[in-house]
Amino acid sequence: MSRKATRIAALLAIALLAALFFFFQDDILGEDQPQKTAAGTTAQPEAPSQTPVEAMVTQATSLRDAISVNGSTVPNEEVAITSEVAGKIISINFREGDYAKAGQVLVQLDDDELQAERKRLVVQRQLNEKIAERLKALYDKEGVSLQEYEVAAAEVEKTEADIALVDAQLRKRVVRAPFAGRLGLRMVSEGSYLSPGTPIVSLVSINPIKLEFDVPEKYSRAIENGGRVDFRLDGKADSFQATVIAKEPNIDPETRTLRFKAQAPNPGGRILPGAFADVKVELEEYAGTILVPTQAIVPELNDKKVFRYENGKAQPVIVTTGIRQERNIQILEGLSVGDTIITTGLLQIQPGAPVRISKLN
Secondary structure, three states, X not given: OOHHHHHHHHHHHHHHHHHHHHHOHHHHHOOOOOOEOOOOOEOOOOOOOOEEEEEEEOXXXXXXXXXXXXXXXXXXXXXXXXXXXXXXXXXXXOOOOOEEOOOOEEEEEOOHHHHHHHHHHHHHHHHHHHHHHHHHHHHHOOOOOHHHHHXXXXXXXXXXXXXXXXXXXXXXXXXXXXXXXXXXXXXOOOOOEEOOOOOOEEEEEOOOEEEEEEEEHHHHOOOOOOOEEEEEEOOOOOEEEEEEEEXXXXXXXOOOEEEEEEEEOOHHHOOOOOOEEEEEXXXXXXXXXXXXXXXXXXXXXXXXXXXXXXXXXXXXXXXXXXXXXXXXXXXXXXXXXXXXEEOOOOOOOOOOOEEEEEEEO
């Protein structure tokens, strides 16, 4: 092929490429280029879409700081009934599980010998009194000496003291309830010989019921006698309230906690001793503070932030948080009352992104 023919073929190829570019330039340049309208003006690109979000308006509210600790219910009074003296049990005057009144007779021990001794002493006292009366009459007539009369009078007093001693021993032969409460299971039977200190039955007073719980050292100063605590028990839906009545004088050096005791009314004995209790201890109250839902907080490396709704956009705000509750968290710095805070869709928005509030709480 001659050089002239080659040049003609090259010119034709260039012309063909120019024609193709003219007809398909829109596809080649892409849709991002401004479009010409029929009137010859350039069309503007569409505005970015607004992300639908939920938001809330911050308000001043009161907040009470509280902690939850483990506790245990204990009886108001509890004792194992025993006898001070030895003896044979002749009668048991209670039934297991019954309610006993204060001073009620529970057990009677054999007292035949003491009763006989008391009768003998009563007769001896009567005789001594008569002898003392005769000597007194003789002494008044100077028939006997003062010493003889004083000896007879002393014998009367001695006999009365012996009777008082026997009466005290007789009282110990009767075992009584020291206070009102519920009796447990008895551990002795009639006819058995009872030694001093042998347990007979347990006696428990559970109205009011008492509550013991340990509080970490740093919170212990915020709890005083007369303060209130709330507690819940396993298997019971109700919440109970108790009043703090005492505390240990020393902090436990091993656990660094301070033990407190509270009491609560327990009519009907609904709360039993020895139950595990979840105790809520209120510490300090804050008035006029701001609370936001915990999901509104976006954690960062060294800070925490929330997104505030401003003029249709989501603007990040660095905040300082305080007390954290189950659903809400306290804001110490960064927000003011009346700010609109975005609470949902936080993963889909960027700082300064346009948003649309679909629900305002």
